[in-house]
Amino acid sequence: MNVLSRDWLLSEDPETRAQAKLGQFYRVVRALSRNPLAMVGLAIIIALLLVAAFASWIAPYSPFEGSLQNRLQPPSVAHWMGTDELGRDIYSRVIHGARITLMIVLLVAVIAAPLGLIVGAVSGYFGGWVDRVLMGVTDVFLSMPRLILALAFVAALGPGIENAVIAIAITAWPVYARIARAETLTFRTAEFIAAVQMQGASHARVIWRHVIPLCLSSTIVRVTLDMAGIILTAAGLGFLGLGAQPPMPEWGAMISRGRAFILDQWWVATMPGFAIVIVSLGFCLFGDGLRDVLDPKQKVKS
Template sequence: MSSWQDRLLTDTPQSRRDARLGAIYRGWLQFRRNRLAVLGLAIVLLLIVVAAFAPWIATHHPNEQNLAQRLLPPSAAHWLGTDEFGRDMFSRIVYGARITLYIVTLVAVIAAPIGLLVGTAAGYLGGWVDAALMRVTDVFLAFPSLILALAFVAALGPGIENAVIAIALTAWPPYARIARAETLTIRNSDYIAAARLQGAGTGRILTRHVMPLCLSSLTVRVTLDMAGIILTAAGLGFLGLGAQPPLAEWGAMVSSGRRYILDQWWVATIPGIAIFVVSLAFNLLGDGLRDVLDPRQQK
């Protein structure tokens, strides 16, 4: 074993930095033992690379129409065939990765902090604040996420930005419940009492001591929820309420290709496979992160 591995795996780290790096390295060693989780991570990283380098990976412009080549089967000229407007399916799948990554990233950035703030405030303050915030959370949880997202999009209007807002408004309640449960277990801990004795206010305790301890559970839940977010976004796109034409959104591509499913199967099947593979990858990645980050899952 090399010297840097010895330094990371030692039981007596020389500094806080070494202790943090050692914990990360041990987590990676445990994570990579789960081959399905590594596969999920590889697919997610591939999605990021494809989205980042879409102009160089795509063989055609995603919106370039050629009616003389409509509904062509997969071939050397068009690797995944063409759609009803003669657009290259491979290029549209590649650019659709950008939209998928854009949606899941924005939803996570919006919904996770809202859920974290609501859950930690409810769990730490208790009393009427807890009751009020949790009843609002229960109202959101009482409706299926897709139905609630449809209601928000109907009020806001179709479009990718409104779809992101609608999905985020339906995604935060589970994060609030998790953050509240974590906060209830730590709010009476000795180090929280010590922080109060040192004069730390409620805001500082929440942001510096409570929220960081909730991040691991929240990260696992966000990763596992990515598949649901992708399916909800695809459902909105399928119904014409998400990304609008001519954007290459996978759900909208499935919707436009369903008319040709019997004879030109690739038009609807290929974007459906893309949705399935990416959703499965996030689930596999989430399972692996749960094994690493959730101490209750560790043996």
């Protein structure tokens, strides 16, 4: 990037809103790139995206078809992660399982984060009985462990990956609601909010155009940090047979089927376990770096 472009992005007196947003984005990216652990996490996330996108080309074998003659083969040149009890290539199944994991993570984030953000913003903005009712419902969900609550919802809805996504999303939104409410309480009586209200803006417009955007950074950070928990919850449901159903190559279900061979054929359960650990670690590292950059208590220096 040349000096003129950099000076334009870092200008303290931006001429347009677009210039201000681009400058803020450039500062965040610069600060994030100085964190080696965050870059490691970002590399893992990008690798997950690429693997999920090109799984059909990367995987050397079908994730569903196997040969009983090759069952429970140890890791080798032909099968990098060995084979399972049905002779299926574990490496190919782990590769295709990245698609399922990514789909679950994205769907839960798309459902839970906006729901929690809206509930928290409305609760913090109006206060009074609205706040007491909404936060009372939120506290009910927060009072129970997430995995236990997800198990209850899946048991009611029935096993399956779609129901697992719904159950995890239902248990995930209260955290975002609490964060959005706390953020809203800090500026709901600010002068710029009062000025917008005096101009005749409706409550819905104030919440949508001014309150929610100010809560986005904290919500994004929390979503990134929660990705690891979402992956573990989905794997837990799959392990118990309540998530993705066979023969889907879901990592938790693969571990469940491999536990019967853990002493003699350790690779059957260990390889998908490694995938869960690595991907979860990637989201944690990137989320920590993003939190340090977007923390309003810290000033991102140019």
